[in-house]
Amino acid sequence: MIYLEVKPEEFKSTCLKLHKELHSPVMMLFVDDERIEQGGYFIYCAFLSFKEQQWSWVKTRLPADNPVFDSIAKEIYSANLFEREIKEMFGLEPLGNPDNRRLRLHDEVWPEGHFPLRKDFSGANAGGRVGEYSAGQVFGEGIFEVPVGPVHAGIIGPGHFCFSVAGEPIIKLSTRFGFTHRGIEKLLENKLPDEGVALAERVSGDSSLAQAQAFCRAIENISKLIVPERALYLRAIFLELERMYNHISSIGGMAIDVGFSFPAALCSIIKEALQALNDRLVGSRFLKGAVAIGGCRDIKEGDKKLIIDSLAIIMADFSEVRKMLLTSVSFMDRVDTTGRLSLENAENLGVLGMAGRASGLAVDLRDNIYPYSAAGFKMMVRNEGDVLARLIIRLDEFEESGRLIQELLDKLPKGETMSQPGKYSQGSGLGAVEGARGPVLYWARLNNEGRIVRCKIVDPSFRNWTGLSLAVLENIVPDFPVCNKSFDLSYAGNDL
Amino acid sequence: MTMLSHILKNRLKKGLVTRPIASQEIDSLGQELNRTINKIFKRSLHIREVDTGSCGACESEIIAATNPIYDLQRFGISFVASPRHADALLVTGPVSKNMVLALKKTYEAMPEPKFVITLGDCALDGGVFKGSYYVENGVSSVLPVSLHIPGCPPTPLEIIKRLLAFL
Numbered sequence A: 001m002i003y004l005e006v007k008p009e010e011f012k013s014t015c016l017k018l019h020k021e022l023h024s025p026v027m028m029l030f031v032d033d034e035r036i037e038q039g040g041y042f043i044y045c046a047f048l049s050f051k052e053q054q055w056s057w058v059k060t061r062l063p064a065d066n067p068v069f070d071s072i073a074k075e076i077y078s079a080n081l082f083e084r085e086i087k088e089m090f091g092l093e094p095l096g097n098p099d100n101r102r103l104r105l106h107d108e109v110w111p112e113g114h115f116p117l118r119k120d121f122s123g124a125n126a127g128g129r130v131g132e133y134s135a136g137q138v139f140g141e142g143i144f145e146v147p148v149g150p151v152h153a154g155i156i157g158p159g160h161f162c163f164s165v166a167g168e169p170i171i172k173l174s175t176r177f178g179f180t181h182r183g184i185e186k187l188l189e190n191k192l193p194d195e196g197v198a199l200a201e202r203v204s205g206d207s208s209l210a211q212a213q214a215f216c217r218a219i220e221n222i223s224k225l226i227v228p229e230r231a232l233y234l235r236a237i238f239l240e241l242e243r244m245y246n247h248i249s250s251i252g253g254m255a256i257d258v259g260f261s262f263p264a265a266l267c268s269i270i271k272e273a274l275q276a277l278n279d280r281l282v283g284s285r286f287l288k289g290a291v292a293i294g295g296c297r298d299i300k301e302g303d304k305k306l307i308i309d310s311l312a313i314i315m316a317d318f319s320e321v322r323k324m325l326l327t328s329v330s331f332m333d334r335v336d337t338t339g340r341l342s343l344e345n346a347e348n349l350g351v352l353g354m355a356g357r358a359s360g361l362a363v364d365l366r367d368n369i370y371p372y373s374a375a376g377f378k379m380m381v382r383n384e385g386d387v388l389a390r391l392i393i394r395l396d397e398f399e400e401s402g403r404l405i406q407e408l409l410d411k412l413p414k415g416e417t418m419s420q421p422g423k424y425s426q427g428s429g430l431g432a433v434e435g436a437r438g439p440v441l442y443w444a445r446l447n448n449e450g451r452i453v454r455c456k457i458v459d460p461s462f463r464n465w466t467g468l469s470l471a472v473l474e475n476i477v478p479d480f481p482v483c484n485k486s487f488d489l490s491y492a493g494n495d496l
Numbered sequence B: 001m002t003m004l005s006h007i008l009k010n011r012l013k014k015g016l017v018t019r020p021i022a023s024q025e026i027d028s029l030g031q032e033l034n035r036t037i038n039k040i041f042k043r044s045l046h047i048r049e050v051d052t053g054s055c056g057a058c059e060s061e062i063i064a065a066t067n068p069i070y071d072l073q074r075f076g077i078s079f080v081a082s083p084r085h086a087d088a089l090l091v092t093g094p095v096s097k098n099m100v101l102a103l104k105k106t107y108e109a110m111p112e113p114k115f116v117i118t119l120g121d122c123a124l125d126g127g128v129f130k131g132s133y134y135v136e137n138g139v140s141s142v143l144p145v146s147l148h149i150p151g152c153p154p155t156p157l158e159i160i161k162r163l164l165a166f167l
């Protein structure tokens, strides 16, 4: 972890330099209101050199009376959403960023001049102003718009999509999110770390394990808590179980979205088997309560066998799914070359996780990390960047997860699964976990009472939604669902 | 082997997947549910689902209730794409401010008779999100609610049981 504290006027140039040298998108960019303690706002920008998994931070203090900073979004596009977020949540102006639309606090319901993440925020009672949200229109002969959402036809989260189409092909997709904004970062303020775990689990319910684990890592890093060996292994096993049920769910979704129902049904049977296994292991189908600060739940006598036996059945079903999908000509015809996201676009947008790996971006936070290194973790990468590539990445990662679980179980050390309870110390720290969709990042700062003062959450969906907007271009509208499912992003994780 | 015979082979090999114990329980529950739905909605209950800010786990369990193992549809309950086709509105989430209007409009688009079911602890009173600056602390502050299915999230079996107890 490298921290560079610079003067405000050097903030931009330092960020640009790190971005170039490390070849990293903006991983996190956020503000911490320290006006009471330090008389100003601190702005943090994080980069990651992927090979060494080395984090570099640029930090600067903005005076309370003139809280502005130089926008870096024109040079580093992956900073754009973060800057908009800072502007709406703290009221700090990113100088030179042309996009000043709000992300989550919709104009229609939220008045001007109320910044929820400022420390002196005391709520806003008045409503917003009714107006048209500008989605960036496309004009021209024969071009029309197809607005969809926020309420969709399926059982799914809310989001607004506006397609500009010329005939069948999509020439622009504008998205608007924030419909599931719940104000989680604010809710975490003043909480004791142990109370925060339950909230982290509910940031995005289908990745509650990755969320909770990243949150716990942040707190453990601050307080220098040593997590026992056995817990590290079990956490990895749980994380892979979560990846498996998510991947199989997305695979089934892709089959459904092109009308191939038999393998989709088989996928839902596999998902059910995995969630039932989760339930038997830790008493939650979503692995809630599995991790805690300092460790995790232990598994019971006989659970090793239960996992291995369940996986045997699951893998047998899975190999049928794989065969069925990849040998069906009509299915392959729908997914091959559909929804391409180029490596260049993925890099510029800061797309990471499995969607990035399907476009040739070899980044996985599990790489070279213990205990994955001990289990011979193999990263999956493809170069095509289309729906098929994202499908195959999921298929391959599903198999790899199954293998990893067996390997980790084999090597599972004996001993405790919780560290000795200690006091939470003052300070800040990062927790980073590779969830099913990609990197789940939590940065937290605790005060001298051990309470949370600020917790910044970045779900992989936040960075990857824009990837979808580019991937669908020149595809026909009826292929949008399968493109969307191939990313399978979380509304809740994006909206916080 | 052609794709169709491959599917057929797999179908036969896999057999009936509905879990025996669960199936008995659900079947007896289901018959009762069926009788009620027969009476009111003439053999079918159509549900439109709306997420007002859930974490997504509740949606996942609703979908699971329709998988081949729980197979909610065999009791005449199905999920529809449009509120115009719906008898009941199933709402999850604590109601984010951004969803108030969409929730009301969805409800208004439904034909009478209609009723609202909430699902999941945060839809009742905000749950873990209660007191946030951006949530309305539950659905009942916006719409009249006839039934609540508790849990965070409720399991698929629980969802089916509660629907029965109500109808």
Ligand code: SF4
Residues within 6 Å of the ligand: A202, A205, B053, B054, B055, B056, B057, B058, B092, B093, B094, B119, B120, B121, B122, B123, B127, B128, B151, B152, B153
């Ligand atoms: S009730 Fe719990 S599981 Fe359901 S949406 Fe709310 S927080 Fe998520």
